[in-house]
Structures are given as structure tokens and as C-alpha cells.
Amino acid sequence: MSSLPTLLPLLMARVAGAGVLSGLERLSGGANMESFAFDWAGEAYVLRRAPSADYMADRPFGHGEEAALVMAAFDAGVKAPEVVGVLEPGDGMGTGYVMRRVMAEVSPAKILAGPPASLLADLGRELARIHSIPLERVPDAIPLMDTRAALAELRARFLSYGGDRPVIALAIKWCEDHLPAPADPVLVHGDYRMGNIMVDADGLAVVLDWELAHRGDAHEDLAFGCMSVWRFGQLDKPAFGVGSLEDYFAAYEGAGGAPVDRDRFRFWLVYRTLWWALGCLQMGQMWRSGADPTVERVVIGRRTAEQELDLVRLLEAEAPEAERARALPASADAASAPTGEPANREIVQAVQDWIEASIKPASQGHAKFEAVVAMNALGIVLRDLEAGVRAEDKALAEALLSGRATLAEPGLLARLRRDVLDKCAVDSPKYAALVAARADWRG
Structure with a gap:
């Protein structure tokens, strides 16, 4: 940040005219990008930029294309940020763009403590608007997702990380066995969830963070915000922690979204939970490589345990009733x-x-x-x-990934339940789904 007070005024003079910089501060949070709030000529703005050039190296599109996409969404009537300028190499600040700042609440905990009455309908409406943006208005660099190829890439990443987490192996095999037929592609936001929206007294104010956008299956967006992790403790409200799935689907369809296929929705709920489990493991790899040396990266790397617990909760219905009723084994003894x-x-x-x-x-x-x-x-x-709890078991992971072991095997579900309970208690003891799983599994 040391050079921003000097360089940012030059950028703003270029994109917004004469003014004086004030109130420059880094916004807290931001797992992927740096964000800085500031005022210029009496107006509030946010600079969004990459923390390092290495961080952008493997991304399918850069900040220039991302900014163009956000502008296309804004022009189409989506509550997207208003982009006012894109960083150029001569600006000396890396890659990113500047947008007008929306003054609204972003904290999921504060939003979900008392959401506006219209919020669930707003979420369905805005997603339908995103999916209705004509693809010819989407920058060419925004990729088309091939679900089969993407799932194969998740398998390859899992193996590159050791291939030794049984629950992740179980989820990969389930997704491979339940892969849906290709869908007609739409613009998928890719990160549509609590934490990436802002809310004011009138409802949804803006949709943030478009860096994972791609062309693909609308059900991926529909499912992502309904993952347990993005409900921030509101587990009795499966749609974003705000309301019911049926009301959410009705709002989406009523705003022009295509009819929701429940089986396809379930596939994407499992897939994106798996995707985020591997994404958390990837955070540890980023720290090891030096691409992002922050402590935050290491801590997120341990949130894989949350997603493993959620995957067991999602997939336990595949086990026979007798296995679902089986008592859990005891936990390992604590250190003296x-x-x-x-x-x-x-x-x-x-x-x-x-x-x-x-x-x-x-x-x-x-x-x-x-x-x-x-x-x-x-x-x-x-x-x-x-x-002294560990999650790795390569032999079991290989058996699950190959299909030689399944949840029909006597005692396997009970063992996986115990393992994810104990690991999540170490890594994320305040995770709301941990409390719910203990109650459901009598653990």
C-alpha cells in the first residue's frame, strides 16, 4: 500500500478528472483480491487489484476482461458495480479496476440477523438477470465450462495433493457416477453467495466478485449459495440462510429463469462443496509456493474439514438405512x-x-x-x-475413488462420520454444521 497514495491520484485524474484523494484504507477480508476504499472529488470508490502478478498467472482471464464483464452486467440491468476505470501497466499498481463504492452491508452475520423481507426474491431475480445476459455481450475470454473435464481436473488436483482424503475421494466418485448431461450454457457468476452481495434496507444492493465467472450450467449458480458454509449458521434456511429452496426457485423462475431441475441442483451442491474442499487445500499450496505468504491462506487451507463434514452429510443418504443408524466409534484419546x-x-x-x-x-x-x-x-x-487427529488415509481413499469401497460397507459411514467430526472440531470448532452433525449422528 505504500505507493498507492502517490500513484492512485494519477490514475483517478486519468479516469475521473481532477480531484483530491482522501480516506484511503484497505478493506478487511478478501480471500482472493485486495480492496481499498477511498474518496475522490467527494465521491466514494473502491480499487480492486491482485495481490501479486503470480496470483493472476493461472487465471483464465485478466482484470481487463473481468471489468468488461462487470460493465456488461451493469448495462444489462444487473445490480453489479459501476466500473469507472481499469488499471494499465503504466499506472504502476498491478492489475485491477476502480468502481464506485456502494454503501451497504456486506457482513453475512449482520445481514442474516435481520434480512430485508425481499432479499430471497431479490437473490432469485438478480440471478435470473445474470443468466439472461446474451452471451454475445460476454467477453470472449470468459471460458466455457465442460463439466466432465472440470471434474477430471478436480480428480487430478486431488491426486496431486496426495490423494489421501477418503471423503473427498467418495465425493469425486459420486460426482463421476451422477454427472448430468451438458446444459445449454448461460453466463454463470461462479461465486454467487452471502459474502459477495451487499444489502441495504431496500434489499439486495449490489453483486460483487465476478472473478470466477464463466459460461456453463445455471444450476451451478443456483446451488453455490445454498452450500452449508455460505449459510453462516442459518442451517434451517437452505437458500442462502434466508429462506426455503422452493421460495428461492419460485423467485428465480418468476423472474425469467429456466425451470429448476432438482437432481441437477443436487449434483451441483455436491460438486461445489467438493470444489471448495479442494480449493481450501489449494490455499495451502499457494502458501507453500510463496504465491501468497499470508497467514490467512494457511488458515483457509484448514477449512477443508468443514467441507468434508458437509460432504458426508450430503452423501450419507446413499448408505443403507442400517448404516445410517449405526453408532459411531469412540474418538481417539486426548493427549495427557x-x-x-x-x-x-x-x-x-x-x-x-x-x-x-x-x-x-x-x-x-x-x-x-x-x-x-x-x-x-x-x-x-x-x-x-x-x-492428534489426522484426515489422511490413502488406502481407503483409493478404494473409495475406484468404487471398491462404498457406503454400503458395514461400519464405513460410521467411521467417516467420526473422522469428520473430530477433524472439524480441531480445524473449525465453531462451524455451525458441526453442532448439527453431532446432534444428528449422536456424536
Whole structure:
């Protein structure tokens, strides 16, 4: 950020005319991109840019095409951001674009605590509008998704990461066995969920984060925001944590969306949960490679456990009734308390306490966010040292991936349930679905 106060005024003078820069601050969060809010000539803006050139290297399209797509959506009447300028190499700030800032709520927890009455209908309507954008208005660089090829790529990534997570193997095999026929392609937002929308008193105000857009099956967008992880604790409301699936589908269809195929929707719910499980593992690879050395990347890498738990909850219906009723095996014994020199977990606890007492109170903005992330990371290590839980089992993963093992095997579902409960308790003990799974499975 050190060069932005100098370089940003030159960009804004080029795209918006004369003015004075003020209020520049980095917005907290943002797992993929950096965002900075600022004022120019009395107007509020946001700069969205890549944290590094390496981060953009493997993406199917760049920020120029992304900005063009957002502008096409805005022009089509979608509640997309209004782009006012795109970074050029001579600007010296990497790749990205500037958009007018929408002053509305983005926090899922705050939105879901009291959502506007129209929100579910708004979500269905805006998605129908996105899917109705003529493909000839979509930049050529926006790729067409071949679901079979994409699933094969997920399998290859899984194997490259060790191929040793049984629940991920189970989900890959299920998706391969239930692959739907190709659908007529539409523009798919690719990340349509709580956390990527903003809401005000009148309802949905803007749809953010178009970097995963592609041409593909509309049901992928319909399902993504309904994943457990994106309901932020509102598990009794399967559509975005806001309402029922039937009301959501009715709003989508009523706004011009094509009829929803429930089986196709279920496929994409499993597929995108699998996709995000592997996406979390990929975050750890990004840290190891040096492409993104932040602590946040490592912590997200441990959220795979959430998706593994959700995958078991989604796929357990495939098991015989007797297996679904089987009692869970016991958890492994916890580590004994230390009596001599400070143990590793005590050292971790000391560092975590120091950050909470001394670093976090003295930090502001993104620095405070990073302090909280660091505390979360140490919390994972602390629980891991105490529990000694591992998720890897290559032999079982290979058996599930090949179909030699299935959920009909006596005791397998019970074992997977116990494994995902214990791993999620280490990595994400506050995950709402963990509480629900414990109750359902008597774990």
C-alpha cells in the first residue's frame, strides 16, 4: 500500500478528472483480491487489484476482461458495480479496476440477523438477470465450462495433493457416477453467495466478485449459495440462510429463469462443496509456493474439514438405512497434560495469549484482521497438538475413488462420520454444521 497514495491520484485524474484523494484504507477480508476504499472529488470508490502478478498467472482471464464483464452486467440491468476505470501497466499498481463504492452491508452475520423481507426474491431475480445476459455481450475470454473435464481436473488436483482424503475421494466418485448431461450454457457468476452481495434496507444492493465467472450450467449458480458454509449458521434456511429452496426457485423462475431441475441442483451442491474442499487445500499450496505468504491462506487451507463434514452429510443418504443408524466409534484419546518443561501446545498458547493481549488491541483495520487470523491459526495448532487427529488415509481413499469401497460397507459411514467430526472440531470448532452433525449422528 505504500505507493498507492502517490500513484492512485494519477490514475483517478486519468479516469475521473481532477480531484483530491482522501480516506484511503484497505478493506478487511478478501480471500482472493485486495480492496481499498477511498474518496475522490467527494465521491466514494473502491480499487480492486491482485495481490501479486503470480496470483493472476493461472487465471483464465485478466482484470481487463473481468471489468468488461462487470460493465456488461451493469448495462444489462444487473445490480453489479459501476466500473469507472481499469488499471494499465503504466499506472504502476498491478492489475485491477476502480468502481464506485456502494454503501451497504456486506457482513453475512449482520445481514442474516435481520434480512430485508425481499432479499430471497431479490437473490432469485438478480440471478435470473445474470443468466439472461446474451452471451454475445460476454467477453470472449470468459471460458466455457465442460463439466466432465472440470471434474477430471478436480480428480487430478486431488491426486496431486496426495490423494489421501477418503471423503473427498467418495465425493469425486459420486460426482463421476451422477454427472448430468451438458446444459445449454448461460453466463454463470461462479461465486454467487452471502459474502459477495451487499444489502441495504431496500434489499439486495449490489453483486460483487465476478472473478470466477464463466459460461456453463445455471444450476451451478443456483446451488453455490445454498452450500452449508455460505449459510453462516442459518442451517434451517437452505437458500442462502434466508429462506426455503422452493421460495428461492419460485423467485428465480418468476423472474425469467429456466425451470429448476432438482437432481441437477443436487449434483451441483455436491460438486461445489467438493470444489471448495479442494480449493481450501489449494490455499495451502499457494502458501507453500510463496504465491501468497499470508497467514490467512494457511488458515483457509484448514477449512477443508468443514467441507468434508458437509460432504458426508450430503452423501450419507446413499448408505443403507442400517448404516445410517449405526453408532459411531469412540474418538481417539486426548493427549495427557504436561508435568515437566513447557510442552509445544503450552508455547503455542503463550504466543496466542500475547497476540490477544498486546498485538490485537494496538492494531486497526486490516492489521487487526490479520491479528485475529493469526490467533485462529495458533488455535488450530493448539487443538491439533492436543487431539492428534489426522484426515489422511490413502488406502481407503483409493478404494473409495475406484468404487471398491462404498457406503454400503458395514461400519464405513460410521467411521467417516467420526473422522469428520473430530477433524472439524480441531480445524473449525465453531462451524455451525458441526453442532448439527453431532446432534444428528449422536456424536
